[in-house]
Amino acid sequence: MSIGFAAGRALRPTTKVLPEHARGHNRSLVLQTLYALGKRSRADIARETGLTRVTVSDLVAELIAESLIIELGQREDARPGKPATLLDLNREAFQIIGVDLSAYAIFRGAVLDLDGQILARAEIPLAGSTGADATAKVIALVRSLLDQATLPILGIGVGSPGVVDLAGVVLSAPNLGWKGEELQARLVAEFAVPSLVINDANAAALAEHSFGDAESDMMLVKIGHGVGAGLLLSGTPLFGSRFAAGEIGHVVVGTDGGAECACGKHGCLETWLATPRLDAALAAATTEDEKHAILREAGQRLGIALAPVVGALDLAEVVLSGPTELLDGTLATATIETLRARTMPEFHGNLSLRMTALGEDIVMRGAAVVVLSGQLGVS
Amino acid sequence: MSIGFAAGRALRPTTKVLPEHARGHNRSLVLQTLYALGKRSRADIARETGLTRVTVSDLVAELIAESLIIELGQREDARPGKPATLLDLNREAFQIIGVDLSAYAIFRGAVLDLDGQILARAEIPLAGSTGADATAKVIALVRSLLDQATLPILGIGVGSPGVVDLAGVVLSAPNLGWKGEELQARLVAEFAVPSLVINDANAAALAEHSFGDAESDMMLVKIGHGVGAGLLLSGTPLFGSRFAAGEIGHVVVGTDGGAECACGKHGCLETWLATPRLDAALAAATTEDEKHAILREAGQRLGIALAPVVGALDLAEVVLSGPTELLDGTLATATIETLRARTMPEFHGNLSLRMTALGEDIVMRGAAVVVLSGQLGVS
DNA sequence: ATTGTTAGTAAAGCTTACGAACAAACTCCG
DNA sequence: CGGAGTTTGTTCGTAAGCTTTACTAACAAT
Incomplete structure (x- = not known):
């Protein structure tokens, strides 16, 4: 009497599932195996997925016909039995457009390969544009990136600040003057290419998971002109009941006042960070001491705000993204010390906090992950 | 190129899926429809699930053969066409054992019907038992409940304090002296009945969702001798990277000290609540004013601790469980006011906080939900 | 009585994955 | 060198699951 597909506890079923859906899942499973583990034979994939060689051969034939997989020739090493034909994702077949709308006063984008490496870049100054003008700049940026692409485009991924729903509608992005901006639909209409719009911090969290070997339960805190977070729970981004998960910039920190915030409250996380x-x-x-104290204070405030979240979610890892010269060092140290001091050591003793290694490209690369995940089921 | 079963974003596939898994899913879908919506004909179910009448008939036949569904006879109301044969879950076919190990110095349990109504109760004083003695008392309690059951048992559900993994091993429950106690396996071995052990606060959150019309993204805060929480995200309990999600009792609150806690720190949430x-x-x-101030302070502290969690997770609802005379009123009011004052009104303005209406039975009823969900895919 | 509607079933067909069996191609070892 | 054993990938037939199509049964409305 086995129910549902989730390991552990059963999910409440909500929609019908047909055998073809199962096939789509298994298809992704094959792609995922090749994507994550690299060159493999059909028999290897069968062993790793639990599917039979027959089924894998069938799926692989379909994927080869779609040019998503290629045969690389026979395996070199000598061992008994018929030599295996190695397969791999056709990494030369497609490129991805990744766009980051979260930087200050500038939109950035890149052409990436399927491994998330950046092949070409473009950017466009925002120059104070908001609303429809800002949207036009996104379109222009994507157009210039498409010109730079040398292969067919798998999809367009966009990391946008603000609150973004599952249909890629930017429900609210104050800095860009967007309210209910149907960016994803607009991109599809404009370029006729699969497009996905997601919150910038969620994109960053996905990038860190795919390219920065982050754990599956982690929080990425993105500090810039504003402060936001992306949460990954069991490897899946959390969106929240109103798609506003991770919007912690205006949570008040501490019980001792603080500076006034643009939102009207006092002591919001953003006023500190x-x-x-x-x-x-x-x-x-x-003096240096004064600067040190400022960074320490900021780090402590971040730790105070994150402690209840880390405790409630049992997070294993917190990653910081933002200007290294500000965050790395005193601030990060104060944050982790504060976090450790304010949570249960038994549960959270091995909690880690670190800077991302992906630097300023994190959102663009995360946007690429969203495309890979959405189009191939791979990440 | 549709991938995965999750609505919205694709999940990273991890295990193969066979057609029979799809059938299990659809089976649960039929049960879920009858469970949630009540009496329905095959054709009704087909319309609501999107499956065809043929497939529904096939699934229903299987479920009738297993006595999980019964035919109730023809629909009464007059309308054109062949009269419908109404079906329902066979609510008289099974009962559930629900056990609550979270109360102070006592283990409670009940026999429940499939709708979560309590049919009989039993309890056993803990009398200071810990370790194997405590386990023996759980077994004794379940045995006495099985004696009271009048129908076959669908399963045994247990809500235990502490950290519980997905296999029902109580990794840590200090008050009961358990460390790696394999309670679920023990129950299965002892009674040969499907058994599920889950954290008490998670059980309570599930009960609130199934019986207390809670939203799908909510947090249930359970206040008693300790303080813990259960989190529901999209209707699914969150377990966390080390199964310690919701363990917020020893998160430090505020920046102004506080009483010393048993854990050694100062100002833990438990010291206030x-x-x-x-x-x-x-x-x-x-004086009354003094009492009022104490409860206000406690409520504010809870609000301070929850604000970052509510903000980060974009929760729509917080539910309190515990002694009504302490929590309901001043304390709850102070909590919601503090929460509102410390989060973004745009996002969290319609945040609600309320007491559970399920009272002291909440964990037992949640344990029953776990059984329903695990055995039937229904909740 | 005729018409139109609804419920449920039966038959046939498609998709998906599986197991059995097999040919090809290799290593190993006497 | 040549047989034995191993491994790969394919072919063939089968089982499971859902759909479409077509049917019968049973009713209301006219």
Whole structure:
């Protein structure tokens, strides 16, 4: 009496599932195996997935016909039995457009290969554009990237600030003046290419998971002009009941006041950590000790705000993304110390906090992951 | 190129899926429809699930053969066409054992019907038992409940305090002296009945979702001798990377010290909210104003701790479970006011906080939900 | 009585995955 | 060198699952 597909506890079923859906799943499973583990024979894939060689051969034939997989010739090493024919994702067949709308005053984008490597870049200054003008700049940026692509495009991925729903509608992005902007639909209409729009911090979290060997339960805190977070739970991004998960910039920290925020409250996380505020405070400081104290305070505030989240979600890992010169060092150290001091050591002793190694490209690469995941079921 | 079964974003596939799994899913879908919506004809179910009448008939025949569904006879109301044969879950066919190990100094249990109604109760004083003795008392309690059951048992559900993994091993429950206690396996070995052990707060959250019309993204905060939480995200309980999700009792609250906790830290959530502490503080208070202030303070502390969690997860609802005389009123009011003041009104303005209506039976009923969900895919 | 509608079933067909069996191609070892 | 054993990948036939099509049964409306 086995129910549902989730391991562990059963999910409440909500929609019918047909055998063809199961096939789609198994198809992705084959792609996933090749994507993650590299060159493999059909028999290897069968062993790793639990499917039979027959079924794998069938799926592989279909995928070869679609040019998603290629045969690489026979395996070299000498061993008994008929030599295996190696397969791999056809990594030379497609490219991906990744776009990052979260930087200050500039939209950035890149052409990436299926492994997430950046092949070409483009950017366009925002120059104060909002609303429809900002949308036009996104379109222009994507167009210039498509010109630079040298292979067919698997899809367009966009990491946008603000609240983004599952249909890629930017429900709210104050800085860009968007409210209910149907960006994903617009991209599909404009370019007739599969397009996916997702929140910037969620994209970053996915990038860190795919390319930065992050754990499956992690939180990525993105610090820039604003402060936001992306949450990965069991490897899946969390969207929240109103698609506003991770919007922690305006959560009040501590019980002792704090500076006034643009939102009207006092002591929001952003008042402690947004880079303009930090830069200003550091510029006003005269001694190294003062600067040190400012960064320590900021790190502690972040730790105070994150402690309940880390505890409630039992997170294994927190990753910071933002200007290294501000975050790495004193600030990060203060954050992890505060986090450890305010949570259960038994449960969270091996909690780790680190900077992302993906730098400024994290959102673009995360946008590429969204495309890979959405189009191939791979990540 | 549709991938995966999750709506919205694709999941990374991890295991093969066969047509028979799809059938299990659709089977649950039929049961779920009858469970949630009540009496229905085959044709009704077909319309609601999207499956064809043929497939529904086939599944129903199988379920009738297993006595999980019964035919109730023809629909009464007059309308054109052949009269429909109404079906329903065979609610008289099975009963469920639900056990709550989270109360102070006592284990409680009940025999429940498939609708979660309590048919009989039993309890056994803990009398200081820990370790194997405590386990023996669980077994004894279940045995006495099985004696009271009047129908075959669908399964045994247990809500245990502490950290419980997906195999029903209580990894850690300090008050019961359990460390790696394989309670679920023990119950199966002892009674040869499907058994499921889950964390008490998670069970409570599931009960609130199934019987207390809670939203799908909610947090249930359980306040008693300790403080813990159960999180439901898209209707699914969150377990966390080390199965310790919801363990917020020892998260430090605020930036202004606080009483010393049994864990060694100062200002843990439990030092503000655990019922023995609250009772003691209230007993020491002389005036009504003082008592009011104590409850206000406790509520505010809870709000301070929950605000980052509510913000990060974009929760729509927080439910409190525990002694009504302490929680309902001043404390709950202070909590929701604090929560609102410390989160984004745009996103969380319609956040609601309320007491559970399920009272002391919440964990037992949640344990029953776990059985229903695990055995039938229904909840 | 005729017409039209609804419920449920039967038959046939398609898709998907599986197991059995086999040919090809290799290594190993006497 | 040549047989034995191993491994790969394919072919063939089968079982399971859902769909479409077509049917019968049973009713209301006219």
